[in-house]
Amino acid sequence: MTNDISGLKYLLFNINRPVVCTKCSDEFIEGSTDAKSLQEYTKLDVGFSDRGFQVWCRRHELNVCHFNFDGQKPEVDFRCLEKKDPK
Ligand SMILES: [Zn+2]
Structure with missing residues (x-):
């Protein structure tokens, strides 16, 4: 079994433009x-x-x-990568 996850880096945290609630954001900033x-x-x-x-x-x-998929089924990946402590 291979441990090469280089092709799965998109399963790590990649958010660079977070979606936020405007009201939550305003209250936090205030x-x-x-x-x-x-x-x-x-x-x-x-x-x-x-x-x-x-x-x-x-x-x-x-x-x-609210995203509109317009009847399409976009590709989605529900797998998760967990970091394991080296032993
Ligand atoms: Zn809110």
Whole structure:
């Protein structure tokens, strides 16, 4: 079995333009929370819908974004890579 994961780097953290809830972001920037980071403060649900894929702010109960797949089935990969401690 090979341990070469060079072709799977897209399964690691690659987010360079995060999707954020505007209200969460505003509240965090205003300093009206005691959260250390916006990631810690925001509470997002993500999942598939009949339309496509939705990001929902649980804190504010509002839509953050909703992708329209327009009936297409984009490629998706649910595998995860875990870092293991070398022994
Ligand atoms: Zn929010």
